[in-house]
Amino acid sequence: MGEMKYRSGYKYQLAFDFLLQTRLRPTEIIYTEFITLYMDGKMVIRRAYSWDGASGxxxxxxxxxxxxxxxxxxAQLLRQGLLPPEAIDYANAEFDDMLKARGMWWPRRRIWQIGLWLTGGSFADPENQKEVHEVD
Structure with a gap:
């Protein structure tokens, strides 16, 4: 028998593939186990992708x-070095635009913008990968 390995810190898991159009424009198609980002900005996030919801x-x-x-x-694509570091600015701006389009009250959005600014993009830093835990 081997060791079980897992990552913690997730609250949600996609039940079905999810497609959205983004402003991110990679120079080539980015394909990972759970995320595909096409050169036209189309992003497919696949079933079983796990995320933690809003941080903070x-x-x-x-x-x-x-x-x-x-x-x-x-942020995961940034941490993996698959997007250039400057893409964080596009991702943060688009995040805010998505919140606005979905009717989030502007003072709450502003607090979230400040939170992103205060983190300095640490959530996208390759040094901040989720830790792998092991259990015998």
Whole structure:
């Protein structure tokens, strides 16, 4: 028998593939186990992708679920070095636009913008991969 290995810190898991159009424009198609990002900005996030919802001292609401999913997927591509570091600015701006389009009250959006600014993009830093835990 081998060791079980897992990552913690996720709250949600996609039940079906999810497609969205983004402003991210890679120079070639990015394909990972759970995320595909096409050169035209189309992003496919596959069934069973796990994410933690919105980070920080906040609560998840219907108008935050898709933006948080998108932002977590974009941050994962950044952490893996598959998007250039400057893509973080596009991802953060698009995240805010998605929240606005879904009717999030502007003071709450502003607090989230400040939170992103305060983290300095650490959530997208390759050094911040989720830790793998082992159990015998």
């Amino acid at each position: 001292p906040t609560w998840d609401t219907a108008n935050t679920m898709v933006p948080a999913l998108y932002h977590d997927a974009a």
